[in-house]
Amino acid sequence: MITLEQARSIIAAAEAKADEIGQPMNIAVADWGGHLITHIRMDGAWLGSIDIAIKKAFTARAFDISTRDLAKLAPDGGEFFGINTSNQGRVMIFAGGIPLYREGRVVGAIGVSGGSGVQDQAVAEAGAADFAARELAASD
Amino acid sequence: MITLEQARSIIAAAEAKADEIGQPMNIAVADWGGHLITHIRMDGAWLGSIDIAIKKAFTARAFDISTRDLAKLAPDGGEFFGINTSNQGRVMIFAGGIPLYREGRVVGAIGVSGGSGVQDQAVAEAGAADFAARELAASD
Amino acid sequence: MITLEQARSIIAAAEAKADEIGQPMNIAVADWGGHLITHIRMDGAWLGSIDIAIKKAFTARAFDISTRDLAKLAPDGGEFFGINTSNQGRVMIFAGGIPLYREGRVVGAIGVSGGSGVQDQAVAEAGAADFAARELAASD
Amino acid sequence: MITLEQARSIIAAAEAKADEIGQPMNIAVADWGGHLITHIRMDGAWLGSIDIAIKKAFTARAFDISTRDLAKLAPDGGEFFGINTSNQGRVMIFAGGIPLYREGRVVGAIGVSGGSGVQDQAVAEAGAADFAARELAASD
Numbered sequence: 440m441i442t443l444e445q446a447r448s449i450i451a452a453a454e455a456k457a458d459e460i461g462q463p464m465n466i467a468v469a470d471w472g473g474h475l476i477t478h479i480r481m482d483g484a485w486l487g488s489i490d491i492a493i494k495k496a497f498t499a500r501a502f503d504i505s506t507r508d509l510a511k512l513a514p515d516g517g518e519f520f521g522i523n524t525s526n527q528g529r530v531m532i533f534a535g536g537i538p539l540y541r542e543g544r545v546v547g548a549i550g551v552s553g554g555s556g557v558q559d560q561a562v563a564e565a566g567a568a569d570f571a572a573r574e575l576a577a578s579d
Numbered sequence: 580m581i582t583l584e585q586a587r588s589i590i591a592a593a594e595a596k597a598d599e600i601g602q603p604m605n606i607a608v609a610d611w612g613g614h615l616i617t618h619i620r621m622d623g624a625w626l627g628s629i630d631i632a633i634k635k636a637f638t639a640r641a642f643d644i645s646t647r648d649l650a651k652l653a654p655d656g657g658e659f660f661g662i663n664t665s666n667q668g669r670v671m672i673f674a675g676g677i678p679l680y681r682e683g684r685v686v687g688a689i690g691v692s693g694g695s696g697v698q699d700q701a702v703a704e705a706g707a708a709d710f711a712a713r714e715l716a717a718s719d
Numbered sequence: 720m721i722t723l724e725q726a727r728s729i730i731a732a733a734e735a736k737a738d739e740i741g742q743p744m745n746i747a748v749a750d751w752g753g754h755l756i757t758h759i760r761m762d763g764a765w766l767g768s769i770d771i772a773i774k775k776a777f778t779a780r781a782f783d784i785s786t787r788d789l790a791k792l793a794p795d796g797g798e799f800f801g802i803n804t805s806n807q808g809r810v811m812i813f814a815g816g817i818p819l820y821r822e823g824r825v826v827g828a829i830g831v832s833g834g835s836g837v838q839d840q841a842v843a844e845a846g847a848a849d850f851a852a853r854e855l856a857a858s859d
Numbered sequence: 860m861i862t863l864e865q866a867r868s869i870i871a872a873a874e875a876k877a878d879e880i881g882q883p884m885n886i887a888v889a890d891w892g893g894h895l896i897t898h899i900r901m902d903g904a905w906l907g908s909i910d911i912a913i914k915k916a917f918t919a920r921a922f923d924i925s926t927r928d929l930a931k932l933a934p935d936g937g938e939f940f941g942i943n944t945s946n947q948g949r950v951m952i953f954a955g956g957i958p959l960y961r962e963g964r965v966v967g968a969i970g971v972s973g974g975s976g977v978q979d980q981a982v983a984e985a986g987a988a989d990f991a992a993r994e995l996a997a998s999d
Binding site for chain 3: 892893918920921922923935936938939940941942944945946947948950
């Protein structure tokens, strides 16, 4: 399981990336069940992105896929068109949600919202990289 | 914060524009938190637009962007496709919602619904222009 | 039908009463269909009362009864216990919603929220009294 | 406005209290508009309390009252019976939500869920006390 301490480390790494980019973000980390462990809204970040960041984390865990990749399957006419209206509207289908892995299995996810899709993705990747690096260090 | 008196002035300016166009409208003004300050439905305006006007105001504040511009990012295959299913269905992605600025910061928004996108936008702009003019006068 | 001009007169009378009491209120007027005509949130009124004022107006029209009287029928074990979870949660069962009458028929309602039940009721009654007086004058 | 840094300080104080009590908690801080600034779920805290903590913070801000005091007004037959079905189900009416004050005005709220009402209240009070102490220090 991802602990609060680990989730905070993920948030810190993502937050540092957002600061570097210069775009305030909402950042959320979800656990194995897709449930929120912790969330931050950086000063000045969009109000509407609170919900989106939390849902991107849920989505990435719910389908064990990045929301960016899920989006490619969900356009009009796509295999999963309309998936974003399932699960009581908790599914988000644009970039910024990434699964977190431990020993090859998804154990949680990070969700980021507050900028362009490219920015959200970069910040989420920074958080996920922090988790991966610490997992690697812990397994040594 | 936007006072009720200021919100009423915004509504009056927007209403005058709607009268000029000859199209009855629902007009809503939201505060810093996206919450409704005041709303009017002009005689003959659509019932279904009550909800939409209020949500356009929420959306313009939630993402600090006009709903017309947000819509451009949210078509099928767009960066924010599906954003309208976030925030418990309170996000509207067609023209008529505009942020209100004080000293360069968004402090609220106006939402208008009742006609074509072009009409809604024009009425919202009239309301936003009233607020901007009064802010300018107050800062002198 | 209640016009926007009439609804504004109702609001003004209710607002004057709220000022007299010294308690900021949310005040809403609904039409024959229970749909919002206009709403104001007085400066400093509770955010959570926006929704409640609008719903009290809906409720008073939906069941053609004051919400204070409906509440008496809806306690645990009462005939209408649980009614507040019907209609997509739009039913409110405490004082402050009052039907508006024209020639003995309900044509709309006022909903007020922001103080105690006694205060809300008094402000709603002031609004309803304004409408009744104007109807009487118009019928002469 | 409450900054993320201030919200984190509030969380830290509340978390220390929860550790002292020995009961893992969900702790949320909301801003002036009732919107989430930051949230933590301590290891082992209930999943179902994520939502409740966030809603307690919303409620305490929406009505500018502690949820414990609101609960006293909302029993069967009470003045505000049924208030928990307003605001799209975001109103929670048991102890653990407390408004945060700056210069006598509510500027946000803390919401805590994870233990008994007495425990939740104690943890929320620890967070609120931290904010009050820092506000006092800042005003000197």
